[in-house]
Amino acid sequence: MGNSKTDRRIIRTKRFIRDALTELMEEKGFEGVTVRDLTQKADINRGTFYLHYQDKYDLLEKSENEVIQEIKEFIKKANPNEIVSANLKEQPLPFIIALFEYIQENARFMQVMLGPKGNPGFHLKIKEVMKINMLEKLELMDNKTPPLVPLEHLMSYVTSAHLGVIQHWLEQGMKQSPREMALTLASMTFLGPAYVAGIKRT
Amino acid sequence: MGNSKTDRRIIRTKRFIRDALTELMEEKGFEGVTVRDLTQKADINRGTFYLHYQDKYDLLEKSENEVIQEIKEFIKKANPNEIVSANLKEQPLPFIIALFEYIQENARFMQVMLGPKGNPGFHLKIKEVMKINMLEKLELMDNKTPPLVPLEHLMSYVTSAHLGVIQHWLEQGMKQSPREMALTLASMTFLGPAYVAGIKRT
């Protein structure tokens, strides 16, 4: 029996479709993409598409979730307790460097999904992953005092800030190295945006 | 001659269409909304829609730009030099309070446009407005040292952070007052997320 996960034809077809999705979204955005477009670009029969996905929304979601899953897993991997109690001063977190490296590898997909033609829901999914990760880390830290603002707002602030910088980095063609970016992020988060901007505390 | 800006029928029709857009986007997201839906909900003839908008994308863009324009104007108004040299310590900026108030008044539209069913391009537009405003302010400040990271990244960081918090606030039903929110934002930006989180600087 042709196992549905090993049959080469299936893997091939799915890869064609997903590649087509990325390309077409760059051109017209998700809304503008039709199943016809996808199958033409992927050079497969239109009916074949429906053998694997319910519709284009289904395709989008499955593609997104795959990335989310990968991010989750490699966050877990790169997150032993060492990092937590490590020096958070002005050293970039290795975990963040790894994140940038992963994004760099999947730049084309990430850029279009996070960009103006992408899906806002994808932002939320990623921020959710970041948030959970941060809360866990915060929990494990020992040298801390009570937060000065509601944690929920703080989480929104930091996750959005980080994702926003990532997005901007992608849009500008990833001119900085993952290490530089991680350092920049760490500076802003630990020293604070105003301080980093050069605004003197009075 | 019925001036196209004063004819009641036009104003009425446009209002119906835009209200329908907000409602329908809450239900199905922009992608799911058809011109048919809009005109049915607005209770007008389908042909009438095309008298005012080229297509649904045109409608979206015009609706967005109207909000952007309003934000721009009232930012300008609330931005005399007083604010700049005012104490930026732990006082909420009056300008930010006003922004939250405006958003509160247009909550339904803002929430759906910024939410997971909204348009990512709208985020960019708003962040662009914020960025220009911030750069102007920064320019006018006197007590400052050179920035420690590229200004572009700093701007992405802060604008994304602020917008992210606004989004979260909307999604949670605006439980805090505009003043509280402005204070929270000011704390995080001027003291820094890590400090505010209670992480002691070593």
Next chain:
DNA sequence: AAAATAATGTACATAGTGTTGATTAGTGAT
């Protein structure tokens, strides 16, 4: 080589799009 199944090709009913032309109804200016 045989069995299983992925992919194709074709056709169908359904629904949305954007446009047109004739008609009705509401509006602003006088």
Next chain:
DNA sequence: ATCACTAATCAACACTATGTACATTATTTT
């Protein structure tokens, strides 16, 4: 209050995309 103007309606059009179905062909697995 009237009248010229034009917004809005209605019906019809060709066109494109959707999702489904079924018989057929091609490829893969065992």
